[in-house]
Amino acid sequence: MGQPSLFFFKGYMKALKVAARVISIPRPTLFTGADSTEQLCEAIGLMNLGKLLIVTDQPLVDVGIVDKVEAHLSRFGVSFVRYASVTPDPTYPMAEEGRDIYFREQCAGILAIGGGSPMDCAKVIAARVTNKKSIRKLAGILRVWRTPAPLFVIPTTAGTGSEVTVAAVISDPFTHQKTPLMDPKLVPMMAALDPVLMTGLPPHITAATGMDALTHAVEAYLSVNATTETDGYANAAIKLISQNLVSAYKDGQSLKVRLNMAMASYYAGLAFTKASLGYTHAIAHNLGAKYGTPHGLANALALPHVLRFSLPSATSRMADLAHMAGVGDATWDDATNAHAFITYIVSLQDALSLPKTLAEIQTSDVAIIAKNAIQEAKWNYPVPRYATQKECEQMIEKIMA
Numbered sequence: 588m589g590q591p592s593l594f595f596f597k598g599y600m601k602a603l604k605v606a607a608r609v610i611s612i613p614r615p616t617l618f619t620g621a622d623s624t625e626q627l628c629e630a631i632g633l634m635n636l637g638k639l640l641i642v643t644d645q646p647l648v649d650v651g652i653v654d655k656v657e658a659h660l661s662r663f664g665v666s667f668v669r670y671a672s673v674t675p676d677p678t679y680p681m682a683e684e685g686r687d688i689y690f691r692e693q694c695a696g697i698l699a700i701g702g703g704s705p706m707d708c709a710k711v712i713a714a715r716v717t718n719k720k721s722i723r724k725l726a727g728i729l730r731v732w733r734t735p736a737p738l739f740v741i742p743t744t745a746g747t748g749s750e751v752t753v754a755a756v757i758s759d760p761f762t763h764q765k766t767p768l769m770d771p772k773l774v775p776m777m778a779a780l781d782p783v784l785m786t787g788l789p790p791h792i793t794a795a796t797g798m799d800a801l802t803h804a805v806e807a808y809l810s811v812n813a814t815t816e817t818d819g820y821a822n823a824a825i826k827l828i829s830q831n832l833v834s835a836y837k838d839g840q841s842l843k844v845r846l847n848m849a850m851a852s853y854y855a856g857l858a859f860t861k862a863s864l865g866y867t868h869a870i871a872h873n874l875g876a877k878y879g880t881p882h883g884l885a886n887a888l889a890l891p892h893v894l895r896f897s898l899p900s901a902t903s904r905m906a907d908l909a910h911m912a913g914v915g916d917a918t919w920d921d922a923t924n925a926h927a928f929i930t931y932i933v934s935l936q937d938a939l940s941l942p943k944t945l946a947e948i949q950t951s952d953v954a955i956i957a958k959n960a961i962q963e964a965k966w967n968y969p970v971p972r973y974a975t976q977k978e979c980e981q982m983i984e985k986i987m988a
Contacts, residue, residue, distance in 0.1 A: 600812060600969035608814070610729075612753060612771045612860060615740070615778040619850070621842060624741055625659050627779035631739060632663030637695030639667040639739075642685055642709040644674065644701050647743060652784055656700055656741060668692045673701070676875050676882070677708035678760045679722050685712040689736070696737035699775075702796065703747030703756075703882060706740050710755035710773045713738045722757065722766065728967075731770035738775040743784045745835075745848035746796025746883055748803055748856020750778035758876050764959055765872040767967060780853065782845035790836050793848075794939035795883030797832040800824060800852040801935075802886040805894075805908060806865040807858035809901050812969040820858035825911040827851035833938050865970045867893040869960035870983060877956060878947040887941045892982045894929050900972035905929075944988040953983050 618626040631639070639660070647653050648671050660667055670685050689697070689712060697716075699709035713735035714725055725731055740750045749755070755768045788796075804824035807817055831847040839845065870893070871885035880888075898905060906924035909915030914931040915924040936943060948956075957979035964970055974982070 610771060613774045614857075615751060615775045617853075618777070618779040619846065621781065621783050623779035624656055624781045624784065627739060627741065627777055628656065628659035628665065629663050630777060631660070631696070631698070632665050634737075636737060637666070638692060639665060640685065640689045640692065640694040640697045640712070641667050641669045641671075642673060642697055642699045642701075642712060643669070643671050643705050645671050647671075647701055647705075650787060652743060652787075653700055655784075656698075660698075667698070668694065673705045673708045675704050676758045676765070676879060677704050677711075678758045679766075680760065682708055682711040682715060682722060682757060685709070686715045689716055694736075696739065699738070699740045700743065702742065702744035703749050703799075706742065706747065706749035706775075707755040707757060709738060709740070710735070710749070710775075711757050711768065712736075714755075714768065714770075714773065722768075723759075726766040726768050728769045731768065731772045734772055739777045740775045741779045741781060741784065742849065742852070744788060744792065744796040745785060745845070745852040746799035748800065748852045748859070750775055750780070751853055751856040752860045754860070756872065763876045765876045767872075767963075769967070780846065780849040782842040782849060785845045785849065786840050786842070788839055790839065791940070792883075793836050793839055794832075794941055795881055795887065796852075797828060797835065797848060797883070798887040798890070798935075798939070798941065799883035800848070800855045801828045801832070802867050802871075802890055803855035803859045803864065804828070804851075805890070806867055806968075807855070807862035808908060809865060809897060809904050809971050810859075810862040810969050811971055813862040817858045817862040820854045821862070822911050824851045824855035824858060825908065826913075827854070829912040832935070836939050863968050865893065865968050866896070866960065866964055866974060866979070866982070869964040869968060870956070870979075872963060873956045873959045874945065874948070874986075877952060878945070880945060880947070884941065885945075887936055887939075888943065888945055888986045889982065891929055891932050891936075892985045894932065896974060896978065896982055897970070897972050898925055898929075901925075904971070943986075945986050946988040948983065948987045950987070953980050953987075956983055
């Protein structure tokens with residue numbers, strides 16, 4: 588039996604659009620501002636849950652951020668145990684190790700502190716705590732049948748939007764593929780967007796995570812499953828990013844700029860939770876799984892090439908993006924504005940000192956990366972234009988050094 592046709596996948600995406608309208612997607616209770624971490628910890632304390640499993644990474648422990656959060660928890664009578672072994676692109680074994688600690692320490696909830704990796708790992712741990720199915724069987728759409736353990740998050744980067752999304756991405760260490768889990772049950776209960784915790788982010792991480800947020804908003808807007816609601820969120824995100832990302836990169840100490848970027852990431856998360864993503868993310872996930880490329884950087888590398896590929900099927904929508912980013916002109920036609928947006932993305936890469944090629948990509952790997960990206964997109968992303976194997980390979984080849 589052969590592969591399903593593009594007609595099948597387009598019909599499948601239309602069904603997902605209907606489902607997204609019908610299925611209720613919760614939102615976390617949101618705390619924002621310089622005292623939001625304290626507010627979140629107090630709210631957790633009032634719940635009298637019991638011990639928390641803190642899921643984080645060692646760099647955040649080293650700079651003292653985790654200690655600060657734990658001090659707030661202790662002040663509000665919340666006990667905890669720390670799991671700080673999460674690395675970029677977390678793997679199945681990390682989630683299983685976290686689950687084992689959760690049970691061994693008799694925890695009653697999970698608090699993720701960090702960027703996308705700790706938050707995604709925490710989501711998978713929370714799902715595995717209450718679901719006996721393996722991670723592979725939880726992967727996909729609407730396969731987390733039982734409500735996960737209570738989950739709270741404190742993002743320390745402005746990029747993934749994981750604090751509000753239905754998604755978690757985790758890597759299979761054996762196949763070197765990233766596995767997405769997508770279910771409304773994965774949305775955290777509460778989140779704190781604390782700009783104070785983001786002021787210490789190095790410029791290169793600010794740049795990469797900011798490009799991740801921008802890619803979320805752009806791909807959500809170009810999605811054929813976009814709605815008036817998701818368009819509004821994407822618009823808000825792109826405007827905030829275009830006005831604040833370079834400033835955050837140059838001077839990360841501004842609490843106003845950091846909070847604006849955190850809100851942009853949040854809005855972009857709301858946009859793609861319903862409208863979904865596209866080939867940029869499909870390629871980025873596979874670059875990350877194969878070479879350990881940081882996700883935001885991988886998105887930045889792929890985005891201009893995917894935009895050029897998508898242009899014939901998304902000219903007017905891409906023209907809208909130019910106006911949102913402040914680089915469009917009402918006197919220009921759609922094609923000119925669309926090209927202006929692509930030029931803006933390339934200039935943003937330059938302003939953020941982001942590379943345009945990835946030396947790790949091997950010619951012998953291009954075909955399998957493209958194949959995996961195409962499969963990911965077909966089953967998950969309502970893209971404006973479908974790519975053939977050759978077309979996807981050509982996009983990846985343009986990223987090669």
